[in-house]
Amino acid sequence: MKLRGAVHKYGAHINTDVIIPARHLSLSEGADLARHCMEDIDAGFVKRVKQGDIMVAAANFGCGSSREHAPLAIKASGISCIIAESYARIFFRNGINIGLPLLESPEAVHGTKNGDVLEVVLETGEIKNLTSGKTYRAAPYPPFLLDIISAGGLVEYTKRRLEKAK
Amino acid sequence: MNLGEKILAAHSGKTKVSAGEFIDVRVDMVLANDITAPLAIQEFGKLGVNKVFDPSRVVMVPDHFCPNKDILAAEQAKLMREFARKHGILYFEVGRMGIEHVLLPENGMVLPGEVIVGADSHTCTYGAVGAFATGMGSTDIAMAMATGEIWMKVPPAVKFVYRGKLKKWVGGKDLILFTIGQIGVEGAHYSSMEFAGEAVDLLGMDGRFTMANMAIEAGGKAGLFAVDARTIEYVKPRAKRSYRIYKSDKNATYARTFEWDISKLEPQVALPHLPSNVRPVSQVKNVEVDQVVIGSCTNGRLDDLRVAAKLLKGRQVNPRVRCIVIPGSQQVYMQAMREGLLGIFVQAGVAVSTPTCGPCLGGHMGILAAGERCCSTTNRNFVGRMGSTKSEVFLAGPAVAAATAVVGRITSPLEIAR
Numbered sequence: 001m002k003l004r005g006a007v008h009k010y011g012a013h014i015n016t017d018v019i020i021p022a023r024h025l026s027l028s029e030g031a032d033l034a035r036h037c038m039e040d041i042d043a044g045f046v047k048r049v050k051q052g053d054i055m056v057a058a059a060n061f062g063c064g065s066s067r068e069h070a071p072l073a074i075k076a077s078g079i080s081c082i083i084a085e086s087y088a089r090i091f092f093r094n095g096i097n098i099g100l101p102l103l104e105s106p107e108a109v110h111g112t113k114n115g116d117v118l119e120v121v122l123e124t125g126e127i128k129n130l131t132s133g134k135t136y137r138a139a140p141y142p143p144f145l146l147d148i149i150s151a152g153g154l155v156e157y158t159k160r161r162l163e164k165a166k
Numbered sequence: 167m168n169l170g171e172k173i174l175a176a177h178s179g180k181t182k183v184s185a186g187e188f189i190d191v192r193v194d195m196v197l198a199n200d201i202t203a204p205l206a207i208q209e210f211g212k213l214g215v216n217k218v219f220d221p222s223r224v225v226m227v228p229d230h231f232c233p234n235k236d237i238l239a240a241e242q243a244k245l246m247r248e249f250a251r252k253h254g255i256l257y258f259e260v261g262r263m264g265i266e267h268v269l270l271p272e273n274g275m276v277l278p279g280e281v282i283v284g285a286d287s288h289t290c291t292y293g294a295v296g297a298f299a300t301g302m303g304s305t306d307i308a309m310a311m312a313t314g315e316i317w318m319k320v321p322p323a324v325k326f327v328y329r330g331k332l333k334k335w336v337g338g339k340d341l342i343l344f345t346i347g348q349i350g351v352e353g354a355h356y357s358s359m360e361f362a363g364e365a366v367d368l369l370g371m372d373g374r375f376t377m378a379n380m381a382i383e384a385g386g387k388a389g390l391f392a393v394d395a396r397t398i399e400y401v402k403p404r405a406k407r408s409y410r411i412y413k414s415d416k417n418a419t420y421a422r423t424f425e426w427d428i429s430k431l432e433p434q435v436a437l438p439h440l441p442s443n444v445r446p447v448s449q450v451k452n453v454e455v456d457q458v459v460i461g462s463c464t465n466g467r468l469d470d471l472r473v474a475a476k477l478l479k480g481r482q483v484n485p486r487v488r489c490i491v492i493p494g495s496q497q498v499y500m501q502a503m504r505e506g507l508l509g510i511f512v513q514a515g516v517a518v519s520t521p522t523c524g525p526c527l528g529g530h531m532g533i534l535a536a537g538e539r540c541c542s543t544t545n546r547n548f549v550g551r552m553g554s555t556k557s558e559v560f561l562a563g564p565a566v567a568a569a570t571a572v573v574g575r576i577t578s579p580l581e582i583a584r
């Protein structure tokens with residue numbers, strides 16, 4: 001699958017409290033959450049973001065609380081994938097589980113500026129910066145995670161397993 | 167194998183596991199709260215199963231926005247309550263509840279050698295009783311509720327050895343803040359942290375809960391303590407099922423080992439806006455505060471309230487300060503009442519709350535306005551965590567928090583007491 005979009009770039013240790021502040025955790029629909037996405041760190045994000053855009057961030061993205069509302073809000077805001085130097089582990093699980101592609105590529109993060117347009121091929125992990133013409137690679141997913149991703153997320157994956165067990 | 171690997175091997179039907187391996191793990195207890203359960207219930211519904219794997223091993227706790235802070239929170243709590251009733255799972259109602267991570271150990275629902283998963287990042291707290299416990303998202307927890315199993319990647323282990331004895335007014339919170347200050351907020355990324363050494367051997371269970379609780383603030387997957395006489399003394403009268411004790415092998419492998427002499431360690435404070443932004447309290451000068459919060463799953467236990475009461479006894483909260491004490495559970499509340507701690511607080515001018523997460527995550531019961539500062543015994547000081555994005559949170563242990571409430575600026579307890 002090929003994704004293409006403009007970059008919204010952030011720094012290190014972006015925590016789930018700023019991605020979706022707790023005052024909005026009484027909401028659970030993606031569209032409702034998306035209206036407040038990144039509100040405490042980048043109040044203009046919701047207005048700027050366009051369908052298919054790509055979020056790029058430094059290390060430890062999604063640290064802090066386990067709220068799945070965070071990747072849900074990002075996904076529903078239109079972001080097609082995230083590229084970061086590294087992820088906090090609960091956020092990583094949550095992203096994979098709900099079908100939000102997360103790529104790890106420090107070199108792509110370093111080589112990307114806010115507003116650049118990227119093209120990402122999920123299967124190969126190839127990241128092309130169409131603005132600068134440079135190409136980068138993301139770490140491949142381990143086979144176990146690919147199974148979950150290709151099933152379309154953890155719910156589908158588990159459903160199949162439950163059916164097999166019957 | 168190290169302690170984490172032993173527990174995970176035993177729960178995945180293997181004789182040996184090692185770091186990096188993907189395994190399916192059998193879980194002993196699955197947890198969700200009023201914020202994460204609604205999403206989990208929704209995902210559970212998509213599976214097409216009509217019951218949870220074992221109602222006696224699934225627990226839901228209304229603690230974050232409860233007692234209901236507004237209509238939306240009330241709807242979420244109701245959804246969770248109805249699901250809990252329908253499936254006959256464990257549930258603690260307001261008036262009988264506590265903050266999940268205080269409540270579960272107290273009720274013997276998390277035991278040594280077990281694997282616990284919770285839709286809450288501070289599930290790692292139960293490492294204090296020697297359980298491999300870790301936080302996950304709602305979808306993961308929904309799958310665990312249905313199947314009693316969850317996938318995990320075996321984490322590498324990092325060992326922390328604390329040599330020497332702690333000084334007076336220095337406790338578990340200071341040790342863990344110091345540790346996070348040293349290694350950073352991703353210093354133990356994806357690892358299981360093992361705490362050892364004389365200082366933690368001497369630490370009471372409440373101090374160990376505080377340390378294991380904040381493993382996540384160093385990026386850890388779990389924060390583990392070896393089971394000793396103190397653990398057994400705590401667990402034995404509470405446990406309602408049998409448990410097994412595992413020990414790290416002598417030749418266990420650790421990705422890294424840190425060793426510190428902590429005999430001169432001062433109380434520690436984490437400045438805004440990261441838990442790793444840590445200084446000894448003597449270096450935090452002229453920071454006036456508007457609010458002090460003593461509570462949360464980090465420091466809302468009896469030992470924490472005892473320390474705070476010692477410092478507040480016969481003193482008054484500074485007129486400029488609002489001090490809020492939140493016992494972590496009904497049991498803590500009741501015992502604090504028996505010991506006269508609640509009376510000491512109220513006399514000192516403290517607002518004492520019913521158990522709730524409340525202000526810890528900026529929910530209710532003490533939200534900060536723009537420009538306000540709070541000294542808090544909670545675990546996160548991110549931008550906007552406790553209210554306005556222009557407010558500031560300073561993390562500390564109960565001794566510094568109580569002394570700060572009296573003086574009105576961030577203070578070493580030694581400034582007001584011996």
Ligand code: SF4
Nearest residue numbers: 288462463523526527
């Ligand atoms: S007290 Fe704070 S950190 Fe602990 S579970 Fe509640 S909100 Fe989370």
